[in-house]
Amino acid sequence: MGPWGTPLEGVPARQRLHAQGAAGVAERPPLPQPAATLLVLLAGVAAGYAGLRAPEGLVEPLLAALILAAGVAVGGQLPAQEARLAQAASRGLLLAASTMAASASASAALAAFTGTMPPGAAAALGAAAGWYSLAGPALAAVDPVYGLVAFLANLAREAMHLAFYPALARRGLRVEGIAVGGATTMDTGLPVVALHGGPYEAAVALVHGVVITLVAPAVVPLLAAAGR
Incomplete structure (x- = not known):
C-alpha cells in the first residue's frame, strides 16, 4: 500500500520506492524540543562568533516582552490554583x-578531590547557581582564572536549563528540574518552566529564582574570600 492507502501493485519500481520514501518522511518524528532548543542556542552562539x-x-x-508574556500566561491560570500558591512559595524557598x-x-x-581550585572558591562558584555575572567578578578577585571558570560554568548551567528542562519535565521532574536553572528561573528560565512545567511549577521557579538572587550576592563573596 502507498502512503495514503493506495495499492502499489502494478506501479513501476521507481514510483513505488518514491511513494514508500514519502511515507517514511511523513512518519518521521519531529526533532525533540530539548535538541531543537539547543540547536537554536548554538546557532545564536555561532552567529555571534x-x-x-x-x-x-x-x-x-524582546527579553522583557518574553518574560511579561510568560507572567501573563501564568497569572491567568493562577486564580484556579490559589490554594496551591502558599505551597508553591514554601516549596520554592x-x-x-x-x-x-x-x-x-x-x-x-569536586575541587577538593581534583585539586583544581580551593574548596572555598569552588563553593562560591556553585553557590552562584547560574548567576555568571556575579560569579565571574567575585572569583576573579581571587584569581582571574577562577573568575573565568566561574563565569563559563554558570553560563553553561543556564544554557543547560534552557535546553534540557523540557525533557526533565516530560519525565516527571517538573519541580526538581527547576534547580538546574538556579537564579535564572526568575527571568530567562521562567518562560521555559511556564511552557513545559505549568503554572504551579512557574510559581515555584519564580520564588526559587528570587530567593537565590537575594541571597547569592551576600553568600558568594564570603565563600570567595574564604578561597583566597
Missing part, C-alpha cells in the same frame, strides 16, 4: 536553599 550583532537596544525589550547548598557542597567536594 561570526560577528553578527542584534540591533542595539533590541535584545533587552526550600528548593532555593537546597539548590545553593547542594551546588556549593558538590563544587567544593
Whole structure:
C-alpha cells in the first residue's frame, strides 16, 4: 500500500520506492524540543562568533516582552490554583536553599578531590547557581582564572536549563528540574518552566529564582574570600 492507502501493485519500481520514501518522511518524528532548543542556542552562539550583532537596544525589550508574556500566561491560570500558591512559595524557598547548598557542597567536594581550585572558591562558584555575572567578578578577585571558570560554568548551567528542562519535565521532574536553572528561573528560565512545567511549577521557579538572587550576592563573596 502507498502512503495514503493506495495499492502499489502494478506501479513501476521507481514510483513505488518514491511513494514508500514519502511515507517514511511523513512518519518521521519531529526533532525533540530539548535538541531543537539547543540547536537554536548554538546557532545564536555561532552567529555571534561570526560577528553578527542584534540591533542595539533590541535584545533587552524582546527579553522583557518574553518574560511579561510568560507572567501573563501564568497569572491567568493562577486564580484556579490559589490554594496551591502558599505551597508553591514554601516549596520554592526550600528548593532555593537546597539548590545553593547542594551546588556549593558538590563544587567544593569536586575541587577538593581534583585539586583544581580551593574548596572555598569552588563553593562560591556553585553557590552562584547560574548567576555568571556575579560569579565571574567575585572569583576573579581571587584569581582571574577562577573568575573565568566561574563565569563559563554558570553560563553553561543556564544554557543547560534552557535546553534540557523540557525533557526533565516530560519525565516527571517538573519541580526538581527547576534547580538546574538556579537564579535564572526568575527571568530567562521562567518562560521555559511556564511552557513545559505549568503554572504551579512557574510559581515555584519564580520564588526559587528570587530567593537565590537575594541571597547569592551576600553568600558568594564570603565563600570567595574564604578561597583566597
